[in-house]
Amino acid sequence: MIVYSERTRRADPRALLEELRAGLxxxxxxxxxxLIAAGVLEAGVTDALSPEEDDEPEAARPFARVTRELAQARRGDGAAQARALAAVDEAARGPLPRVVEVTEPEGFAFYALMPELHAEAARRFAVAVRPARATVVGxxxxxxxxxxxxxxELVAAGVAVRVVTVRPRGHPFERELRLGSRLRAALEQADHVLIVDEGPGISGSSFAAAAEAALRAGVPEGRIALFPSWDSDGTGLRSERARALWPRLSRWVVGFEEAFxxxxxLAAPWGGGALRDLSGGLWRELIPExxxxxxxxxxxxxxxxxAREDGPLLLKFAGLGERGRRMLARAEAQAAAGLAPEPVGLAxxxxxxRFVEGRLVGALDDATMGAVGRHLAWVARQAPVGQVRAGELLELTRTNVAEGLGEGVAERLGWMEAQAGVVEARPAVAVDGRMLPQEWLRTGRGVLKTDGLDHHDDHFWPGTQDIAWDLAGAMTEFGMDAEARERLVGDYIAATGDRGVREVLAFQETAYLAWRLGYASLAAETLGDGPDGRGMARARDGYAAAxxxxxERGAA
Structure with missing residues (x-):
């Protein structure tokens, strides 16, 4: 099933260097x-210069110095900014690939992985272990x-540090490192090896691949340390190698709750107060069972x-750096249009x-239908952000239909292929991407959308897309009958003048349902026989039928 969407983009490294220079x-x-932008650029350039194996390409070294110096600046080194600027100039003078692939780091964007957590873990390691030298492997x-x-942090503690980065390669559950002679020598000469990343992921094989490379280089187990973003005893990792290694190696982890x-x-920028965790579905405790x-x-x-004396706030992770600022701007625009709760700031x-008291909308009534229509019209009026990628939608649909409904049903998608040209002629916008009924609250200010900021730009489908995707989502998730569907489409066209949406709605609805079938199927499999797993299984069956x-309607 296709559920996740790749967010890698191609970019000119010189243009990204100029953005860094402007920032400095x-x-x-x-x-x-x-700092995040420098790390993204360094990774992209190093990947481009290391297509087969990792061995510290010369042209990538000034990019690495930019990242290192900005990390020093982060902890208050007043001279580091000038050194970072000098490294930017050196990088710009060197031979560079014309294009690199860069990927927004998911931990910084979606999962509240704060650099401070790894910094504190490093400080604790330095105090407890007191190494003279360390090789840090990112x-x-x-x-x-x-x-x-x-x-x-290690340099500040007086440790002699060498930093290298590597790209684990191969199947996600069986990653391996391919090292050239210089990096193999770096490990052979290492005193302590610190392996740094987010995760572990489902398999843990990336950490395992780096640890195995250090072991092969002769580094004792007791001098290999893992710096993940969360701790695990290893028993749940799908990689057999990771399960074997994980409990034998020291792990240095500082949790978000402990540090923030x-x-x-976390509360300090807003005057302090008592926090209640609403993450991971805990927000449901605020509504009837x-x-x-x-x-x-x-x-x-x-x-x-x-909780504050002048009214409660909802603190929601929106992303570090530029991403967070984009989400704040979108939240301000939605609130100004009367569609969503008012933002107070970003930290x-x-x-x-503003935490808005309310209850889920429940039945689809005139107030809810009006709010959905106004929200869709607002989204559609935002500036276009490219064209719809019909080929990717077709691939998603064919794959998920074949796996979820069978190859025979997938063979009946010829009508979608015939419409691809019309679909691609439409503009893409930053859609809402999440039109589920639990996203709407009935409040004293009317029906508001609670989470319409960045589902077009997370690591799931749809990405930027035709507004018809959101129309299809609203029709599906609210279980609209034919009359309600026609009313929603008619109100949308009256508000926007977008009559062409009718031509692509069947295509987008089929693609939407195929994606939701994939999502619910994967969630049901992952969650197992608990309340959420059973609920996702019921949703999967409903999406399959729809x-x-x-x-069948499209093929008729």
Whole structure:
């Protein structure tokens, strides 16, 4: 099943260098956005220069110095910004690939992975172990930035540090490192080896591949340390190699709650107050049990209710750096249009919004239909962001239909192929991407949308898309009958003048249902025989029936 969407993009490294230079010249202390951008660029350039194996390509070295210096600047080194600018100039003078592939680090964007957590872990390691020398191995891509952060703390503690980055390759459950002679020598000469990344993921094989390379180089187990973003005893990892290694190696982890919640740091920018965790589906405790929808808790952002004398706030992770600022701007625009709760500000990647008391909308009535229509019209009026990628939608649909309904049903999608040209002629917008009924609250200010900021730009489908995707989502998730569907489409066209939406609605609805079938299937399999797993299984069956009917209507 296709559920996740690749967010890698192709970029000119010289243009990205110019953006870094502009940021460094902007004045004041460089913010975390520059450090993240430097790590992303370093990873992209190093990948482009290391197609077969990793061995510290010469042209990538000034990019690595930029990241290292910005990590030093992050901890208050006043001269590091000038050194970073000099490294940018050196990188720009060197031979560079014309295009590199860069990927936004998911931990910084979606999962509240704060660089400070790895920094604190490094400080604790330095105090407890007191190494004289250490080789820090960052696993690209996010490990590039995190390795620089860890290295900066070790340097401050008087440790002689060498930083290298590597790209684990191969099947996700059986990653391996392919090292050239210089990196093999670096490990052979290492005293302590610190392996830095987010994760572990489902398999843990990337950490295992790096640890195995250190062991082969002769580094004793007791001198190999893992710096993940969360701890595990290894028993749940799908890689046999990772399960064997994980409990034998030291692990240095500082949790978000310890560093940001227990210390009061998360609440401090908003005057302090008591926090209630609403992450991972815990927000459902605020509504009657009979109304609680099934969710995949692992896919939910961190969010907290902050109790304050002048009214509670919802603190929701929106992303570090530039991403967080984009989400704040979109939240302000939606609130100004009367569609969503009012934002108060942004700090540490968390967007603060007025906490609105209300209840889920329940039955589809005139107030809800009106709110959905106004929201769709607002989204459609935003500036276009490219064209619809009909080929990718067809691939998603064919794959998920074949796996979910069978090859015979997938063979009946010829009508979608015939419409591809019309679909691609339409503009793509930053759609809502999440039109589920639990996203709408009935409040004293009317029906509001609670989460319409960035589902077009997370690591799931749809990405930027035709507004028809959201129309199809609203029709599907609210279970609209033919009359309600026609009313929604008619109201949307009256508000926007977009009559062409009718031509592509069947195509987009079929693609939407295929994606939701894939999502619910994967969630049901992952969650197993618990309430959420059973709820996702019921949703899967509902999407399957609706998808089969949509295909038959299109093929008729």
């Amino acid at each position: 010249f902007a004045g004041g202390e460089p913010d975390e956005a520059l 696993l690209r891509s996010i490990g590039t930035t995190l390795a620089a952060v860890v290295a900066a 919640v227990d210390t009061g740091r 009979r109304e609680r929808p099934a969710v995949q808790p692992q896919h939910e952002r961190r969010k907290y209710r902050l 540490d990647g968390f967007l603060a919004l 998808l089969r009917a949509a295909i």
